[in-house]
Structures are given as C-alpha cells and as structure tokens.
Amino acid sequence: MGSVSLKIGDGTARFRRSTICSSAVNLLMLFSVVTTNLFALYAFSSHSQADSPLHHSNNISLVSQHLSLILREIDSSQRKLAQMEKQILGYESIDLSRPNIGPELKLFLQRHQLPLGKDSRTGITEMVSSVGHSCEKSADLLSQYMSYKVFDRCPDDWSLGQKLILRACEPLPRRRCLAKTVPKQDLKQSPNSLWGTVSNKSVNWSGLGCKSFDCLKGKKLSRECVGCFDLSSEKDKFVKVKGKNDFLIDDVLSLGSGKIRIGFDISGGSGTFAARMAEKNVTVITNTLNNGAPFSEFIAARGIFPLFLSLDHRFPFHDNVFDLIHASSGLDVEGKPEKLEFLMFDLDRVLKPGGLFWLDNFYCASDEKKKDLTRLIERFGYKKLKWVIGEKSDAQVYLSAVLQKPVRA
Numbered sequence: 271m272g273s274v275s276l277k278i279g280d281g282t283a284r285f286r287r288s289t290i291c292s293s294a295v296n297l298l299m300l301f302s303v304v305t306t307n308l309f310a311l312y313a314f315s316s317h318s319q320a321d322s323p324l325h326h327s328n329n330i331s332l333v334s335q336h337l338s339l340i341l342r343e344i345d346s347s348q349r350k351l352a353q354m355e356k357q358i359l360g361y362e363s364i365d366l367s368r369p370n371i372g373p374e375l376k377l378f379l380q381r382h383q384l385p386l387g388k389d390s391r392t393g394i395t396e397m398v399s400s401v402g403h404s405c406e407k408s409a410d411l412l413s414q415y416m417s418y419k420v421f422d423r424c425p426d427d428w429s430l431g432q433k434l435i436l437r438a439c440e441p442l443p444r445r446r447c448l449a450k451t452v453p454k455q456d457l458k459q460s461p462n463s464l465w466g467t468v469s470n471k472s473v474n475w476s477g478l479g480c481k482s483f484d485c486l487k488g489k490k491l492s493r494e495c496v497g498c499f500d501l502s503s504e505k506d507k508f509v510k511v512k513g514k515n516d517f518l519i520d521d522v523l524s525l526g527s528g529k530i531r532i533g534f535d536i537s538g539g540s541g542t543f544a545a546r547m548a549e550k551n552v553t554v555i556t557n558t559l560n561n562g563a564p565f566s567e568f569i570a571a572r573g574i575f576p577l578f579l580s581l582d583h584r585f586p587f588h589d590n591v592f593d594l595i596h597a598s599s600g601l602d603v604e605g606k607p608e609k610l611e612f613l614m615f616d617l618d619r620v621l622k623p624g625g626l627f628w629l630d631n632f633y634c635a636s637d638e639k640k641k642d643l644t645r646l647i648e649r650f651g652y653k654k655l656k657w658v659i660g661e662k663s664d665a666q667v668y669l670s671a672v673l674q675k676p677v678r679a
C-alpha cells in the first residue's frame with residue numbers, strides 16, 4: 271500500500287512508495303476485475319441457456335432480479351477498485367465527515383451548485399474549491415490553520431502555512447480572516463529599489479533565526495543563496511565572469527535576438543537575477559518559499575515579483591508564455607527520476623518555442639547525476655547554444671548551458 275515519506279526543510283516534499291506492496295495491490299486489482307467479469311459472464315450464460323426464464327416462463331421479475339444483482343455486484347466492485355486506486359496513489363480526498371475537520375474548512379470545501387444549472391460551455395454543474403490532496407495527511411495542522419475568527423485578524427501563523435506547503439499541502443485553502451500586516455517602511459522607487467537596503471522593520475522576524483538582514487548576509491541558506499542577502503556581493507552576479515560556467519546577461523540576451531521580454535527564475539534566492547533583468551527591461555518572476563529567511567518580503571521590497579510556490583506544484587502559467595527560464599541547482603529535486611522529468615516537462619511547457627532555458631551552475635553531485643540530467647535535456651531536443659561542464663574552485667562539477675526550445679511540429 272502506498273506510504274508517503276516527507277522530508278521537510280529544503281522546500282520539497284517527496285513521495286516514496288514501497289513497490290512490492292504496490293505490485294501486490296495491483297495483482298489484487300487485476301484479480302478483482304477478472305472475478306467481477308467472470309461473475310457477470312457466469313450469471314448471464316447460466317440463465318440464458320438451460321433454465322432461462324425468458325424461454326421457459328417469461329418471468330420478467332426473475333430476470334430483473336438477476337440483472338439488478340449483477341449490476342449491484344459490478345457497482346460494488348467498481349467502488350472497491352476506486353478505493354484500491356486511492357490507496358495505490360497514497361491519498362484520499364479529504365473526508366469532510368471526519369470529526370476534526372473544522373467548520374471553516376468544511377465551508378470552504380463545500381461544493382457550490384451553479385445557480386443557473388449546468389454551464390453549457392464547460393458542462394459543469396458545481397464549483398469546487400481546490401486544496402492539495404496531501405492536506406489529508408496533515409489534517410491536524412490543517413485544522414489548526416483553519417481555526418480563526420471569521421472577519422477577524424488571522425493568527426500570526428505564516429510559518430504554519432509554509433509548513434503545510436512543505437508537506438505537499440498545496441494549494442492551501444483560502445481563509446476568511448485578515449492576514450497580519452507589517453508596515454513596509456522606507457520602500458524605494460524603482461529602479462533604486464533593486465539594490466537599495468531593505469528595512470529590518472518591514473519583516474516580522476519571529477520564528478526566524480536571524481532578526482535582521484545584516485544577520486542574514488553571512489548565511490549560506492541554500493546552494494543558490496550563499497550570502498545572497500548581501501547585495502554588495504550579489505552585484506557581480508551575471509555581469510562579471512568568475513569562471514567559465516558563468517555567463518553574462520548581455521551575452522544570453524543577445525542569443526534571444528532581442529525578443530526576451532518576460533522570464534521565470536526557479537529558486538531565485540534574493541531575486542538578483544530578476545533585478546539584473548529588470549535593468550534590461552525584462553520582467554522576471556522569481557519562484558521562492560520563505561525557507562529560513564524572508565525571501566518573499568525581500569524580493570518584493572526590491573520591486574520584483576516573488577511567486578510563493580513549491581516546485582512540486584504545477585506552474586500557474588499557460589503553455590508557451592515565457593521567453594526565458596533561468597534555473598540553477600534549485601532544479602535538483604531528489605527522489606525518483608520521474609520527479610525531475612515532471613518538473614522539466616512543466617518548464618518546457620511554459621517556455622515558448624524559440625525561448626531560452628538558462629541552466630546556471632547546476633551542481634552535479636555525481637557523475638551519474640550529470641549524465642542523467644544531460645540525457646534528459648537531450649531528449650527534449652533543445653539546441654545547445656552554450657554548454658559548459660567545469661570544475662570550480664571547490665573541485666565540484668557544475669553544468670551551465672543555454673538551450674533553445676525547438677518549434678515542434
């Protein structure tokens with residue numbers, strides 16, 4: 271049966287299933303399907319031959335009794351199948367009848383009939399609010415999250431929300447309370463905001479290790495954010511070359527032949543990539559969670575768009591919209607290879623044909639990892655405009671590339 275293991279702390283929630291058990295359930299499903307069909311066959315053939323009531327006594331009530339028996343059996347098998355399928359997938363949709371589901375969550379998840387009946391365009395008759403299916407696994411936290419006074423102030427619990435997201439409870443349910451406000455002090459006009467200092471007071475530091483941006487400056491928060499709150503050291507990024515794996519923004523933009531206007535940065539640290547792009551009049555959305563630091567607040571204070579979303583979530587963009595996608599080691603989602611494949615296909619989806627995928631200093635922890643990623647990239651058929659695999663001073667191997675998405679027939 272599907273078990274889910276979650277690792278919290280680096281922005282990803284991972285799923286693992288014990289394959290032996292799944293195969294057993296698969297076999298069980300197969301068995302169930304076969305027996306259901308055998309039963310139906312038996313019921314039909316036995317009655318249509320020797321003692322068929324149709325031929326002998328024309329007893330319609332007998333026939334309909336048998337029929338309804340068969341239908342009931344099929345129906346119950348189908349329900350059993352659906353149940354097994356849920357177990358194989360490792361989740362069930364949230365059961366609103368369970369006792370610890372709070373009234374607000376119930377209200378939010380209630381189906382709402384469309385007032386004018388079936389919508390002719392979509393064919394739907396009711397609207398359902400969305401919430402991550404894995405929220406079921408964190409029902410207690412979710413109930414806590416949904417406990418508040420309606421129309422009053424929300425509890426000061428952004429970190430609870432993030433904790434749920436990291437447990438794959440994404441999207442979170444909406445709430446009917448007012449989020450805490452923190453006055454945004456000394457916000458600067460663009461473009462000065464891109465490199466200006468951000469006031470410590472514009473962030474609620476409760477629950478964070480650091481209590482000021484100065485404290486964050488020396489911290490290694492992730493592979494993409496080594497002291498990334500220190501803008502004086504961030505200034506060199508993308509405009510000065512430190513090694514052969516570093517590409518210059520101008521060089522990459524010129525590869526896009528002047529048609530780079532909007533972009534998406536995966537796990538973009540403190541937003542420096544988007545800041546540099548803003549100076550080139552390119553609008554970049556920076557995907558980030560607040561793991562260990564107020565990334566979202568800081569990025570927003572720079573006048574850049576922070577997207578609070580984990581990498582496990584399908585990107586909320588339509589197909590073929592971005593001119594450019596920038597990603598670094600944040601792309602390194604662990605777990606089964608399929609996980610990275612799902613992510614790469616989603617990135618491919620939102621990138622326009624002819625758009626650029628800039629893989630920037632992707633850390634190859636092993637030769638295997640490098641080969642896997644290279645093989646995967648090659649399967650997408652992108653044109654390699656730049657491709658550099660090199661060791662840096664830390665003797666680790668990094669891959670940098672600029673790839674162009676093909677126009678597929």
Ligand SMILES: *[C@@H]1O[C@H](CO)[C@@H](O)[C@H](O)[C@H]1NC(C)=O
Pocket residue numbers: 327329331332
């Ligand atoms: C038809 O079958 C039912 C149930 O077996 C029985 O009660 C009924 O008497 C039968 N009717 C005829 C006309 O044979």
Ligand SMILES: *[C@@H]1O[C@H](CO)[C@@H](O)[C@H](O)[C@H]1NC(C)=O
Pocket residue numbers: 467468469470471481482483484
């Ligand atoms: C933030 O706080 C630190 C230490 O508390 C202080 O040294 C620094 O000047 C403050 N910075 C800003 C921009 O307010």
Ligand SMILES: *[C@@H]1O[C@H](CO)[C@@H](O)[C@H](O)[C@H]1NC(C)=O
Pocket residue numbers: 426450451452474475476
């Ligand atoms: C910050 O959050 C804590 C609780 O998490 C709260 O007590 C405090 O009042 C908040 N501070 C500000 C300035 O909003």
Ligand SMILES: *[C@@H]1O[C@H](CO)[C@@H](O)[C@H](O)[C@H]1NC(C)=O
Pocket residue numbers: 549550551
């Ligand atoms: C960006 O746009 C502004 C205003 O249209 C323009 O003055 C500036 O030259 C542009 N910068 C670049 C790098 O294209």
